[in-house]
Amino acid sequence: MVNKVTVKDLVCYYGNKCVLNLLNIQIMKNEILNIIGPANSGKTTFLRTLNRMNEYNLLYSYDGKIYLDGKNIFTMKVEQLRRRISMLFAMPTPFPMSIYDNIVYAPKHLKLIKSKAEQNIIVERVLKDVSLWDEVKDRLNWPAMKISGGQQQRLCIARVLAINPEVILFDEPCSGLDPISTAKVEQTMLRLKQKYTIVFVTNNVKQAFRIGDRTAFFFMGELIEINNTKQLFHSPNNKKTADYITGRFG
Amino acid sequence: MKINPKLSQQLSYCILFLVTICAITPVVFIFFLIIKNGVPNLTIKFLTSMTKDGGIFPAIIGTFTIVVCSIIIVFPVGVFAAIYLNEYAKRNLLTRLIKLAIVNLAGIPSVVYGLFGLSIFVMFCKLGVSIISGALTLSIMELPVIITTARNALNNVPYSFREASLALGMSRWQTVKYIVLPNAMPGILTGTILSIARISGETAPILFTAAAFYVPHLPHSIFDQVMTLPYHLYITSTQVPCVSKTILFGTALTLLIIVLTISLFAIIARLYFRRHRKW
Incomplete structure (x- = not known):
């Protein structure tokens, strides 16, 4: 296993409140790393620190280092970083454009693709990657906001794939979806593991068990335990972890 | 006392309906009056001949150029300022003061803008009484409105x-360029449409900065004085004796059509x- 992202002594604050305390974590290449924990445990803060989405919040401050392939992410150009570590949000956020334009939006303006033919190839490839192609191939010029919520979320994954990132951060991507759509998103993630590294924040413990290679349990801004998913679920070392995954709290 | 729900529903419906009628009656009445009295006078000759032949052509050209010039100035400045304030500016005391100032600017009487334009553009910048002075004055007057509506649209x-x-x-x-602005544009343009209407009708700001009582020729450049429709209307109705009413209404109708x-x-x-x- 190759190390993809290394987090060293990360501390995050909102104002004076410490929301992540001395976090050390390693994310391997081509794994799905689950992050579970109750509300307010710093999961989302951690995720948004990885691609520096928190920096627009004036209250936010951090200390510590994060390396992507050995390079400090805080000294990288932020646009460059987000092309390599992209993100998917809890609610589907298609732009008010056609399905097709949603996908080619970023690659086109980032000048990753030149010809129209190349665009078509990418659209087909990424839609097939999220198994949405058969559902929408006849209506690519439809407004993206007219398709169902589950389809929208998969479209958003496709949109992320179109810029070909290395790491994809999923911030509770199934929280608003029905079970069938959830299953489709999960299948997609398992397939994407071949090519991408995935960090997956979820509130759904069962879902974490189903898809993650390793699982990290956060509680009150601290990493309580990180282990192989099966091991963590079957024999947690910490009592808090055990309580959380068995549903005694949280 | 309890009113039964059905009655209160009907009552509120009636009140809302009546208030709406009250609100639009004056507008309809004004339109009706202007159109009824103005249309007979709206001949090609009236619209295209010079003032000495009884036409209003110079005033039409004047109003049109001033309004277009000031929109060309105020639209980009206002929209870019709104983008800066909304998307880039840090939320500190200074930006809060700027935002407060902008909101307050919208409440200043237009004649004050006129005097401001007179002292800054006409005298200090030595632009003289001219289209450009008038357009700049009107732009400054409309800036807070454009900025506020644009910020709302961006939000x-x-x-x-x-x-x-x-x-x-x-x-x-x-x-901002590919996502925010295109989606905010309809809202920004609604604000612009309202601004165009207001700019076209204003007399006070251009009174000292652009408008002339009488110019025998058309403006040659933006540094010339012009006649404008609202000022012409004001002058002919108050200062010139024995002007036929139809000419006044014709002028008013022309102004409406230009807006x-x-x-x-x-x-x-x-x-x-x-x-x-x-969507």
Whole structure:
């Protein structure tokens, strides 16, 4: 296993409140790393620190280092970083454009693709990657906001794939979806593991068990335990972890 | 006392309906009056001949150029200022003061802008009484309105669109240019349409800065004085004796038509942006 992202002594604050305390974590290449924990445990803060989405919040401050392939992410150009570590949000956020334009939006303006033919190839490839192609191939010029919520979320994954990132951060991507759509998103993630590294924040413990290679349990801004998913679920070392995954709290 | 729900429903419906009628009656009445009295006078000769032949052509040209010039100035400045304030400016005391100042600027009487324009553009910048002085004065008057409506329109674009775009590696400016601005455009243009109407009808700001009582020729450049429709209307109705009423109403009707024509461009642009936005 190759190390993809290394987090060293990360501390995050909102104002004076410490929301992540001395976090050390390693994310391997081509794994799905689950992050579970109750509300307010710093999961989302951690995720948004990885691609520096928190920096627009004036209250936010951090200390510590994060390396992507050995390079400090805080000294990288932020646009460059987000092309390599992209993100998917809890609610589907298609732009008010056609399905097709949603996908080619970023690659086109980032000048990753030149010809129209190349665009078509990418659209087909990424839609097939999220198994949405058969559902929408006849209506690519439809407004993206007219398709169902589950389809929208998969479209958003496709949109992320179109810029070909290395790491994809999923911030509770199934929280608003029905079970069938959830299953489709999960299948997609398992397939994407071949090519991408995935960090997956979820509130759904069962879902974490189903898809993650390793699982990290956060509680009150601290990493309580990180282990192989099966091991963590079957024999947690910490009592808090055990309580959380068995549903005694949280 | 308890009123039964059905009755209160009908009562509130009636009140709302009556208030709406009250609100639109004066407008309808004004339109009716102007059109009824103005249309007979709206001949080609009246519209295209010079003032000495009883026409209002110079005033039409004057109003049109001043309004177009000031929109050309105020639209980009206002929209860019709004983008800066909304998308880039840090939320500190200074920006809060600026925002407060902008809101307050909208409440200043227009004649004060006129005097300001006189002292700054006409005298200090030595632009003289001219189209450009008038246009600049009107621009400054409309700036707070454009900035405020543009900021509202920008605010109405969901924050999640910005985050989604940024997460794809787009820069902030690219996000504004390709996502935020196109979606805010219909709202911004609505503000612009209202501004056009207000600018066209204003007399006080151009009284000292651009308008002339009588100019025997058409303006040669933007540094010339011009006659304008609202000022012409004011002069002919108050200062010139024995002017036929139909001429006054004809002038008023022409002003209305010009406002509608210029607004039409903005309305068409707004339609274009609405079509391209696929909600």
